Amino acid sequence: MSLSPPLPVSTSTAPQAPSTPSTPSTPAAPSTITRLASRLGRAAPLARWRTLQRRFDQRAQRERLLLIAAVAALALMLADSLWLGPAQKTFRAARSQQVLAQTALQGLQAELERLSDQGSRQAQARQSELTGWRQRVRDGEAALRQHEDSLVGPDRMIGLLEHLLARHGGVRVQAMRSLGRSDLLAPAGTADSGAAAAAAADPASAAGAAPNDSRPSLYRHGVELVLEGSYADLLSYLQAVEALPQRVLWGSVSLKVEQHPKSVLTLRVYTISRERHWLEI
Numbered sequence: 001m002s003l004s005p006p007l008p009v010s011t012s013t014a015p016q017a018p019s020t021p022s023t024p025s026t027p028a029a030p031s032t033i034t035r036l037a038s039r040l041g042r043a044a045p046l047a048r049w050r051t052l053q054r055r056f057d058q059r060a061q062r063e064r065l066l067l068i069a070a071v072a073a074l075a076l077m078l079a080d081s082l083w084l085g086p087a088q089k090t091f092r093a094a095r096s097q098q099v100l101a102q103t104a105l106q107g108l109q110a111e112l113e114r115l116s117d118q119g120s121r122q123a124q125a126r127q128s129e130l131t132g133w134r135q136r137v138r139d140g141e142a143a144l145r146q147h148e149d150s151l152v153g154p155d156r157m158i159g160l161l162e163h164l165l166a167r168h169g170g171v172r173v174q175a176m177r178s179l180g181r182s183d184l185l186a187p188a189g190t191a192d193s194g195a196a197a198a199a200a201a202d203p204a205s206a207a208g209a210a211p212n213d214s215r216p217s218l219y220r221h222g223v224e225l226v227l228e229g230s231y232a233d234l235l236s237y238l239q240a241v242e243a244l245p246q247r248v249l250w251g252s253v254s255l256k257v258e259q260h261p262k263s264v265l266t267l268r269v270y271t272i273s274r275e276r277h278w279l280e281i
Contacts, residue, residue, distance in 0.1 A: 144218070144274075151271045152246045154221045161225065161269075164240050170233030179222030179268065181276070186217070222251060222270045231255075234265045241269070
C-alpha cells in the first residue's frame with residue numbers, strides 16, 4: 001500500500017482587509033448584566049422581608065409575642081418622641097394659659113360684682129337718705145302750712161284790725177303804718193332790709209317786685225298801730241286781738257299816759273306768710 005505524500009501546509013496568512021479609520025463610539029445599550037442587577041436590587045428587600053418572615057414564623061409563640069410587643073413599644077416611643085410629646089407640651093402650655101386666663105377672668109368678675117354691690121348699696125343709701133329728706137321737707141311744709149293757716153293772712157290783717165277798732169268805740173286810731181317785710185330764710189347779711197324803705201316810698205311797685213332768685217322764702221309782715229283811749233278800752237282791744245281765731249304775732253306793746261284817763265298805746269303785730277306782697281295801708 002503506497003502512501004501519498006503529505007499535503008504541503010500553507011503558512012501564508014489570509015489577506016487582511018484594509019483598515020478603516022475609527023469613528024466615535026455611540027453609547028451602548030444597557031447590558032443584560034446591568035438589567036439583571038437592577039432587578040435583583042429591587043427584589044432584595046422583598047427577599048429579606050420573606051427571610052425575616054420565615055425566621056419570625058420559625059420562632060416560638062412566646063418569642064413572637066415578645067417581638068411584637070417590643071416593636072409596638074418602639075413604635076409608641078417613636079410616636080411619643082416625634083408627635084405625642086410636643087403635642088402634649090403644647091397642650092399643657094395652652095392649658096396653663098387657659099387656667100391663668102380663667103383665674104384673671106374670675107378675679108375681674110369678683111371685682112365687678114364687688115363694685116356693683118358697693119355701688120348698689122351706696123345708691124340705696126343715697127336713695128334712702130333722699131327719701132328721708134323729702135319726707136322731712138313734706139313734714140316741714142305741712143307744719144308751715146298749718147302754722148300759716150293759724151295766722152292772719154297779710155291781705156286780711158289790716159281789715160281785721162280795723163274791724164276790731166269799729167267794735168271798740170272808746171279807742172281811736174292816731175296812726176297806722178306798715179313795718180314792711182323781712183325774709184326769715186334769707187342768708188345772713190342779705191336780708192330784705194331795704195324792703196321797708198322801698199315800700200314806704202312806693203308801696204305799689206314794692207308789692208309787685210319779684211325775688212331775684214328761686215330759693216324758698218318765708219316773709220314776716222308787720223303793722224304798727226298808735227291807739228288812743230282809756231286804759232280799760234285799750235286793754236279790752238288788746239284782749240280782743242289776742243282772742244282772734246286766726247292769731248297775730250305780738251311784736252311790742254308800749255303804753256303812755258298823756259292825760260288821765262287818756263292813754264296812748266303803741267302796738268306792733270306781725271304775721272308770717274310765704275306771700276311776698278306788702279300790707280297795703
